[in-house]
Amino acid sequence: MLEITPWKVAQVVLMSRELDRAEGELRGFVDRLNEDEQASLVAVMWVGRDAFSATELDEAIATAKAEATTPTVDYLIGTPHLSDHLENGMEALGLSLSEAEDGLVRRG
DSSP states (O other), X not given: OOOSOHHHHHHHHHHHHTXXXXXXXXXXXXXXXXXXXXXXXXXXXXXXXXXSOGGGHHHHHHHHHHTOOSOHHHHHHTSTTHHHHHHHHHHHTTOOOXXXXXXXXXXX
């Protein structure tokens, strides 16, 4: 079960698109997530890049927790196409980020 809200994933997507200007903000945001949220975020990214299928979400989360050897934010920032993978992962899980992203853009 996914243990992070679509709103938080949308936040990471938007910040990762503007990484050159928002890296500090992204680092702070991900660092404030709890372990379950960070593992879910990594798992969504893995589903989005086809390392796991949507039906293997629980396994992906468990793997993310077991293999967390570097800070999650460093791992995510070092992942090419992070925002695309997160969006694709959420879509594969049947969750849309469009509404959350639209709300964040309007607020920002």
